Amino acid sequence: MKRTLHIVSFDVPYPSNYGGVIDVYYKLVALHDAGVKVILHCFQDDRNPAPELNRLCSEVYYYPRHTGIWNLISRKPYIVSSRISETLRERLLQDSYPILFEGLHTCSLMKDPAFRERTKIYRESNIEHHYYYHLFKATGNLRDKLFFLAESLKLRGFQKILKHADLMLVVSKKDEEYLKSRFPKQDIRYLPSFHRDNRINSKPGRGSYVLYHGKLSVPENIRASEYLINDIYMDSLPELVIAGLNPPKHLVKLIEKHPNIRLEKNPDEAKMFDLISNAQINLLVTSQPTGLKLKLLNALFHGRHCLVNPAMLSGTGLEALCHVATTPEQFRAEINLLFGKDFPPLEIGRREKVIMENYSNKKNCKSLTDILTLFYEKNPRPG
Numbered sequence: 001m002k003r004t005l006h007i008v009s010f011d012v013p014y015p016s017n018y019g020g021v022i023d024v025y026y027k028l029v030a031l032h033d034a035g036v037k038v039i040l041h042c043f044q045d046d047r048n049p050a051p052e053l054n055r056l057c058s059e060v061y062y063y064p065r066h067t068g069i070w071n072l073i074s075r076k077p078y079i080v081s082s083r084i085s086e087t088l089r090e091r092l093l094q095d096s097y098p099i100l101f102e103g104l105h106t107c108s109l110m111k112d113p114a115f116r117e118r119t120k121i122y123r124e125s126n127i128e129h130h131y132y133y134h135l136f137k138a139t140g141n142l143r144d145k146l147f148f149l150a151e152s153l154k155l156r157g158f159q160k161i162l163k164h165a166d167l168m169l170v171v172s173k174k175d176e177e178y179l180k181s182r183f184p185k186q187d188i189r190y191l192p193s194f195h196r197d198n199r200i201n202s203k204p205g206r207g208s209y210v211l212y213h214g215k216l217s218v219p220e221n222i223r224a225s226e227y228l229i230n231d232i233y234m235d236s237l238p239e240l241v242i243a244g245l246n247p248p249k250h251l252v253k254l255i256e257k258h259p260n261i262r263l264e265k266n267p268d269e270a271k272m273f274d275l276i277s278n279a280q281i282n283l284l285v286t287s288q289p290t291g292l293k294l295k296l297l298n299a300l301f302h303g304r305h306c307l308v309n310p311a312m313l314s315g316t317g318l319e320a321l322c323h324v325a326t327t328p329e330q331f332r333a334e335i336n337l338l339f340g341k342d343f344p345p346l347e348i349g350r351r352e353k354v355i356m357e358n359y360s361n362k363k364n365c366k367s368l369t370d371i372l373t374l375f376y377e378k379n380p381r382p383g
Protein backbone atom coordinates (compact mmCIF):
# COMPACT_ATOMS: atom_id res chain seq x y z
CA MET A 1 0.00 0.00 0.00
CA LYS A 2 1.46 3.38 -1.00
CA ARG A 3 0.84 5.61 2.02
CA THR A 4 0.83 9.40 1.62
CA LEU A 5 1.52 12.04 4.25
CA HIS A 6 1.60 15.85 4.22
CA ILE A 7 4.42 17.31 6.33
CA VAL A 8 4.37 21.04 7.14
CA SER A 9 7.87 22.15 8.16
CA PHE A 10 8.68 25.37 10.02
CA ASP A 11 11.85 25.78 7.92
CA VAL A 12 13.57 24.31 4.87
CA PRO A 13 15.03 21.11 6.36
CA TYR A 14 18.17 21.02 4.23
CA PRO A 15 21.02 21.42 4.88
CA SER A 16 20.34 19.60 8.15
CA ASN A 17 22.75 21.73 10.17
CA TYR A 18 20.83 22.72 13.29
CA GLY A 19 18.72 20.92 15.87
CA GLY A 20 15.16 21.49 14.67
CA VAL A 21 15.64 20.66 11.01
CA ILE A 22 17.76 17.57 11.72
CA ASP A 23 14.68 15.73 13.02
CA VAL A 24 12.63 16.83 10.00
CA TYR A 25 15.23 15.90 7.39
CA TYR A 26 16.11 12.46 8.74
CA LYS A 27 12.42 11.72 9.23
CA LEU A 28 12.02 12.39 5.50
CA VAL A 29 14.92 10.03 4.78
CA ALA A 30 13.40 7.27 6.92
CA LEU A 31 9.91 7.67 5.46
CA HIS A 32 11.28 7.64 1.92
CA ASP A 33 13.18 4.43 2.64
CA ALA A 34 9.98 2.93 4.10
CA GLY A 35 8.04 3.67 0.91
CA VAL A 36 5.90 6.52 2.27
CA LYS A 37 4.96 9.24 -0.23
CA VAL A 38 5.57 12.63 1.44
CA ILE A 39 4.16 15.94 0.24
CA LEU A 40 6.43 18.48 1.92
CA HIS A 41 5.47 22.10 2.68
CA CYS A 42 8.31 24.38 3.86
CA PHE A 43 8.18 27.86 5.29
CA GLN A 44 11.13 29.81 3.98
CA ASP A 45 13.04 32.73 5.45
CA ASP A 46 16.84 32.84 5.04
CA ARG A 47 17.33 29.33 3.60
CA ASN A 48 17.17 28.57 -0.11
CA PRO A 49 15.01 25.93 -1.83
CA ALA A 50 16.81 22.59 -1.63
CA PRO A 51 16.78 20.29 -4.70
CA GLU A 52 17.91 17.46 -2.39
CA LEU A 53 14.39 17.36 -0.95
CA ASN A 54 12.92 16.45 -4.35
CA ARG A 55 14.72 13.10 -4.09
CA LEU A 56 12.94 12.28 -0.82
CA CYS A 57 9.47 13.74 -1.43
CA SER A 58 6.90 13.35 -4.18
CA GLU A 59 6.13 17.08 -4.05
CA VAL A 60 7.86 20.03 -2.34
CA TYR A 61 6.31 23.48 -1.86
CA TYR A 62 7.79 26.64 -0.38
CA TYR A 63 5.94 29.46 1.39
CA PRO A 64 7.52 32.79 2.42
CA ARG A 65 7.55 33.76 6.06
CA HIS A 66 5.86 37.10 6.69
CA THR A 67 8.29 38.77 9.06
CA GLY A 68 6.96 42.33 9.09
CA ILE A 69 6.00 44.47 12.08
CA TRP A 70 2.28 43.54 11.90
CA ASN A 71 3.06 39.89 12.60
CA LEU A 72 5.40 40.93 15.39
CA ILE A 73 2.57 42.75 17.21
CA SER A 74 -0.07 40.12 16.44
CA ARG A 75 -1.94 38.40 19.26
CA LYS A 76 -0.62 35.15 17.90
CA PRO A 77 3.00 34.19 18.67
CA TYR A 78 5.39 35.60 16.08
CA ILE A 79 6.68 32.12 15.20
CA VAL A 80 3.06 31.26 14.28
CA SER A 81 1.75 34.50 12.74
CA SER A 82 4.73 34.72 10.39
CA ARG A 83 3.89 31.23 9.07
CA ILE A 84 0.25 31.65 8.05
CA SER A 85 -0.42 30.98 4.38
CA GLU A 86 -3.71 30.85 2.49
CA THR A 87 -1.91 29.06 -0.36
CA LEU A 88 -0.89 26.30 2.04
CA ARG A 89 -4.45 26.01 3.34
CA GLU A 90 -5.88 25.67 -0.16
CA ARG A 91 -3.28 23.11 -1.16
CA LEU A 92 -3.88 20.94 1.92
CA LEU A 93 -7.63 20.97 1.22
CA GLN A 94 -7.16 19.41 -2.21
CA ASP A 95 -7.06 15.91 -0.68
CA SER A 96 -7.74 14.12 2.62
CA TYR A 97 -4.30 12.71 3.48
CA PRO A 98 -3.03 12.97 7.08
CA ILE A 99 -1.09 16.12 7.99
CA LEU A 100 1.97 16.18 10.25
CA PHE A 101 2.62 19.67 11.66
CA GLU A 102 6.28 20.18 12.61
CA GLY A 103 6.42 22.31 15.75
CA LEU A 104 3.85 24.64 17.27
CA HIS A 105 5.07 27.15 14.65
CA THR A 106 2.98 25.47 11.91
CA CYS A 107 -0.23 24.66 13.82
CA SER A 108 -2.42 27.67 12.96
CA LEU A 109 -4.69 25.51 10.74
CA MET A 110 -5.44 22.93 13.43
CA LYS A 111 -8.66 24.58 14.63
CA ASP A 112 -9.82 25.61 11.14
CA PRO A 113 -13.30 24.02 10.71
CA ALA A 114 -12.34 22.90 7.19
CA PHE A 115 -9.81 20.49 8.75
CA ARG A 116 -12.16 19.07 11.40
CA GLU A 117 -12.32 15.65 9.75
CA ARG A 118 -8.64 15.49 8.81
CA THR A 119 -6.08 13.41 10.71
CA LYS A 120 -3.81 16.03 12.30
CA ILE A 121 -0.51 15.01 13.91
CA TYR A 122 1.53 17.42 16.03
CA ARG A 123 5.28 16.82 16.10
CA GLU A 124 6.65 18.40 19.29
CA SER A 125 10.28 19.47 19.55
CA ASN A 126 10.06 21.71 22.63
CA ILE A 127 7.55 22.99 25.11
CA GLU A 128 7.75 26.28 23.29
CA HIS A 129 6.67 28.72 25.99
CA HIS A 130 9.21 27.13 28.37
CA TYR A 131 11.85 27.41 25.65
CA TYR A 132 11.18 31.11 25.05
CA TYR A 133 11.07 31.84 28.76
CA HIS A 134 14.55 30.35 29.09
CA LEU A 135 15.67 32.51 26.15
CA PHE A 136 14.24 35.51 28.04
CA LYS A 137 16.39 34.60 31.03
CA ALA A 138 19.48 33.84 28.92
CA THR A 139 19.80 37.10 26.97
CA GLY A 140 21.04 40.40 28.34
CA ASN A 141 19.70 42.52 25.49
CA LEU A 142 16.61 44.45 26.68
CA ARG A 143 14.83 44.42 23.31
CA ASP A 144 15.39 40.67 22.96
CA LYS A 145 14.27 40.08 26.54
CA LEU A 146 10.97 41.85 25.90
CA PHE A 147 10.41 39.90 22.68
CA PHE A 148 11.19 36.51 24.27
CA LEU A 149 8.97 37.21 27.27
CA ALA A 150 6.06 38.37 25.09
CA GLU A 151 6.51 35.35 22.83
CA SER A 152 6.55 33.00 25.82
CA LEU A 153 3.27 34.41 27.12
CA LYS A 154 1.64 34.22 23.67
CA LEU A 155 2.85 30.65 23.14
CA ARG A 156 1.47 29.58 26.51
CA GLY A 157 -1.98 30.75 25.42
CA PHE A 158 -1.67 29.45 21.86
CA GLN A 159 -0.75 25.97 23.10
CA LYS A 160 -4.44 25.19 23.68
CA ILE A 161 -4.81 24.73 19.92
CA LEU A 162 -3.29 21.28 20.46
CA LYS A 163 -6.63 19.99 21.73
CA HIS A 164 -7.53 19.78 18.01
CA ALA A 165 -4.64 17.37 17.31
CA ASP A 166 -5.54 13.71 16.81
CA LEU A 167 -2.07 12.64 17.89
CA MET A 168 0.98 14.25 19.48
CA LEU A 169 4.46 12.80 18.96
CA VAL A 170 6.93 14.13 21.54
CA VAL A 171 10.73 13.94 21.69
CA SER A 172 11.35 13.45 25.42
CA LYS A 173 9.74 11.65 28.34
CA LYS A 174 9.62 14.86 30.38
CA ASP A 175 7.74 16.68 27.62
CA GLU A 176 5.40 13.70 27.30
CA GLU A 177 4.55 13.96 31.01
CA TYR A 178 3.92 17.70 30.70
CA LEU A 179 1.61 17.41 27.69
CA LYS A 180 -0.32 14.52 29.22
CA SER A 181 -0.94 16.66 32.31
CA ARG A 182 -2.26 19.51 30.13
CA PHE A 183 -4.17 17.40 27.59
CA PRO A 184 -5.25 14.24 29.47
CA LYS A 185 -7.80 13.23 26.81
CA GLN A 186 -5.37 13.44 23.88
CA ASP A 187 -3.37 10.63 22.27
CA ILE A 188 0.24 11.53 23.18
CA ARG A 189 3.17 9.24 22.36
CA TYR A 190 6.91 9.31 22.90
CA LEU A 191 8.80 9.28 19.59
CA PRO A 192 12.43 10.47 19.91
CA SER A 193 14.04 12.68 17.28
CA PHE A 194 15.27 11.26 14.01
CA HIS A 195 18.98 11.80 13.34
CA ARG A 196 21.71 10.96 10.85
CA ASP A 197 23.17 7.81 12.41
CA ASN A 198 22.23 4.14 12.40
CA ARG A 199 25.30 2.88 14.29
CA ILE A 200 27.87 4.11 16.80
CA ASN A 201 30.90 5.64 15.07
CA SER A 202 32.97 6.60 18.13
CA LYS A 203 36.74 6.12 17.99
CA PRO A 204 38.53 4.21 20.74
CA GLY A 205 41.64 5.77 22.21
CA ARG A 206 42.33 9.33 23.20
CA GLY A 207 41.87 12.83 21.78
CA SER A 208 43.75 16.07 22.41
CA TYR A 209 41.04 18.65 23.23
CA VAL A 210 37.65 19.27 24.84
CA LEU A 211 34.77 20.30 22.54
CA TYR A 212 31.62 22.35 23.03
CA HIS A 213 29.45 22.71 19.93
CA GLY A 214 26.13 24.36 19.08
CA LYS A 215 24.48 27.03 16.96
CA LEU A 216 26.28 30.02 18.47
CA SER A 217 23.70 32.63 17.43
CA VAL A 218 21.17 31.08 19.85
CA PRO A 219 21.07 32.84 23.27
CA GLU A 220 21.02 29.52 25.14
CA ASN A 221 24.25 28.41 23.43
CA ILE A 222 25.88 31.82 23.85
CA ARG A 223 25.12 31.66 27.56
CA ALA A 224 26.48 28.10 27.77
CA SER A 225 29.70 29.18 26.02
CA GLU A 226 30.10 32.12 28.39
CA TYR A 227 29.56 29.83 31.37
CA LEU A 228 32.27 27.45 30.17
CA ILE A 229 34.71 30.29 29.53
CA ASN A 230 34.06 32.44 32.59
CA ASP A 231 33.09 29.95 35.29
CA ILE A 232 34.65 26.59 34.42
CA TYR A 233 37.74 27.05 32.33
CA MET A 234 41.21 27.76 33.75
CA ASP A 235 44.58 27.98 32.01
CA SER A 236 45.62 24.68 33.59
CA LEU A 237 42.87 22.73 31.80
CA PRO A 238 43.32 21.09 28.35
CA GLU A 239 42.45 23.06 25.22
CA LEU A 240 38.75 23.85 24.78
CA VAL A 241 37.38 24.15 21.24
CA ILE A 242 34.06 26.01 20.85
CA ALA A 243 32.50 25.27 17.46
CA GLY A 244 29.32 26.47 15.79
CA LEU A 245 27.47 28.71 13.40
CA ASN A 246 27.36 32.51 13.52
CA PRO A 247 29.02 33.38 16.84
CA PRO A 248 28.36 36.99 17.95
CA LYS A 249 31.28 39.44 18.01
CA HIS A 250 31.40 39.67 21.79
CA LEU A 251 31.80 35.89 22.09
CA VAL A 252 34.60 35.91 19.49
CA LYS A 253 36.43 38.60 21.49
CA LEU A 254 35.90 36.74 24.76
CA ILE A 255 37.41 33.55 23.33
CA GLU A 256 40.41 35.46 21.95
CA LYS A 257 41.37 36.48 25.50
CA HIS A 258 42.03 32.86 26.53
CA PRO A 259 45.14 31.05 25.28
CA ASN A 260 43.70 27.56 25.80
CA ILE A 261 40.30 28.24 24.16
CA ARG A 262 39.90 28.17 20.37
CA LEU A 263 36.93 29.07 18.16
CA GLU A 264 35.93 26.99 15.13
CA LYS A 265 33.64 29.40 13.32
CA ASN A 266 30.94 28.12 10.92
CA PRO A 267 32.31 24.61 10.35
CA ASP A 268 30.58 22.62 7.62
CA GLU A 269 28.98 19.30 8.51
CA ALA A 270 32.08 17.23 7.71
CA LYS A 271 34.30 19.48 9.82
CA MET A 272 31.87 19.47 12.72
CA PHE A 273 31.72 15.69 12.86
CA ASP A 274 35.50 15.53 12.57
CA LEU A 275 35.72 17.80 15.63
CA ILE A 276 33.22 15.67 17.56
CA SER A 277 34.96 12.41 16.65
CA ASN A 278 38.49 13.51 17.53
CA ALA A 279 37.75 15.27 20.83
CA GLN A 280 38.70 13.54 24.05
CA ILE A 281 35.64 14.99 25.78
CA ASN A 282 32.40 16.38 24.34
CA LEU A 283 31.36 18.93 26.95
CA LEU A 284 27.69 19.95 26.77
CA VAL A 285 25.70 22.20 29.09
CA THR A 286 22.27 23.77 28.84
CA SER A 287 19.89 25.74 31.03
CA GLN A 288 16.88 24.34 29.15
CA PRO A 289 15.52 20.99 30.38
CA THR A 290 13.01 20.74 27.49
CA GLY A 291 13.04 18.88 24.21
CA LEU A 292 15.87 16.62 23.10
CA LYS A 293 19.28 18.13 22.44
CA LEU A 294 20.36 16.53 19.18
CA LYS A 295 23.93 17.67 19.86
CA LEU A 296 23.89 15.09 22.69
CA LEU A 297 23.02 12.30 20.24
CA ASN A 298 25.75 13.49 17.87
CA ALA A 299 28.28 13.39 20.70
CA LEU A 300 27.24 9.88 21.75
CA PHE A 301 27.14 8.47 18.22
CA HIS A 302 30.47 10.00 17.16
CA GLY A 303 32.42 11.14 20.19
CA ARG A 304 34.40 9.68 23.06
CA HIS A 305 33.71 10.71 26.68
CA CYS A 306 30.58 12.85 27.09
CA LEU A 307 30.41 15.26 30.04
CA VAL A 308 27.11 17.08 30.63
CA ASN A 309 25.00 18.88 33.21
CA PRO A 310 21.72 17.31 34.40
CA ALA A 311 19.48 19.54 32.26
CA MET A 312 21.11 18.17 29.10
CA LEU A 313 19.84 14.68 29.98
CA SER A 314 16.31 15.63 31.03
CA GLY A 315 13.81 13.13 29.66
CA THR A 316 16.36 11.35 27.42
CA GLY A 317 17.04 8.08 29.27
CA LEU A 318 20.74 8.42 28.36
CA GLU A 319 22.11 8.99 31.87
CA ALA A 320 24.11 5.73 31.87
CA LEU A 321 26.20 6.86 28.89
CA CYS A 322 27.33 10.25 30.21
CA HIS A 323 29.45 11.71 32.96
CA VAL A 324 27.47 14.32 34.88
CA ALA A 325 28.65 17.43 36.72
CA THR A 326 26.74 20.29 38.30
CA THR A 327 29.23 22.82 39.70
CA PRO A 328 32.31 24.40 38.06
CA GLU A 329 34.49 22.48 40.51
CA GLN A 330 32.90 19.19 39.50
CA PHE A 331 33.33 19.99 35.81
CA ARG A 332 37.02 20.79 36.28
CA ALA A 333 37.60 17.59 38.25
CA GLU A 334 35.81 15.48 35.61
CA ILE A 335 37.72 17.10 32.76
CA ASN A 336 41.05 16.33 34.42
CA LEU A 337 39.96 12.77 35.21
CA LEU A 338 38.56 11.95 31.74
CA PHE A 339 41.47 13.54 29.92
CA GLY A 340 43.70 10.84 31.36
CA LYS A 341 41.45 7.94 30.32
CA ASP A 342 41.37 6.13 26.99
CA PHE A 343 37.90 5.61 25.51
CA PRO A 344 37.63 1.78 25.53
CA PRO A 345 36.33 -0.27 22.57
CA LEU A 346 33.90 -2.07 24.89
CA GLU A 347 32.07 1.21 25.52
CA ILE A 348 31.05 1.34 21.84
CA GLY A 349 29.00 -1.86 22.18
CA ARG A 350 27.41 -0.63 25.41
CA ARG A 351 26.41 2.64 23.76
CA GLU A 352 24.93 0.80 20.81
CA LYS A 353 22.72 -1.30 23.07
CA VAL A 354 21.45 1.60 25.18
CA ILE A 355 20.95 4.16 22.40
CA MET A 356 19.23 1.86 19.94
CA GLU A 357 16.58 1.01 22.52
CA ASN A 358 14.91 4.38 21.90
CA TYR A 359 16.91 6.17 19.22
CA SER A 360 16.81 3.77 16.29
CA ASN A 361 15.58 5.60 13.18
CA LYS A 362 14.32 2.32 11.75
CA LYS A 363 12.33 1.45 14.87
CA ASN A 364 10.90 4.96 15.24
CA CYS A 365 9.98 5.11 11.55
CA LYS A 366 8.06 1.84 11.98
CA SER A 367 6.11 3.44 14.83
CA LEU A 368 5.18 6.31 12.51
CA THR A 369 4.30 4.11 9.53
CA ASP A 370 2.17 1.88 11.79
CA ILE A 371 0.14 4.99 12.61
CA LEU A 372 -0.30 5.70 8.90
CA THR A 373 -1.27 2.09 8.25
CA LEU A 374 -4.08 2.35 10.81
CA PHE A 375 -5.32 5.51 9.10
CA TYR A 376 -5.39 3.83 5.70
CA GLU A 377 -7.17 0.78 7.07
CA LYS A 378 -9.92 3.10 8.36
CA ASN A 379 -9.88 5.22 5.20
CA PRO A 380 -9.18 2.87 2.30
CA ARG A 381 -9.64 5.51 -0.41
CA PRO A 382 -8.28 8.83 0.89
CA GLY A 383 -7.19 11.54 -1.48
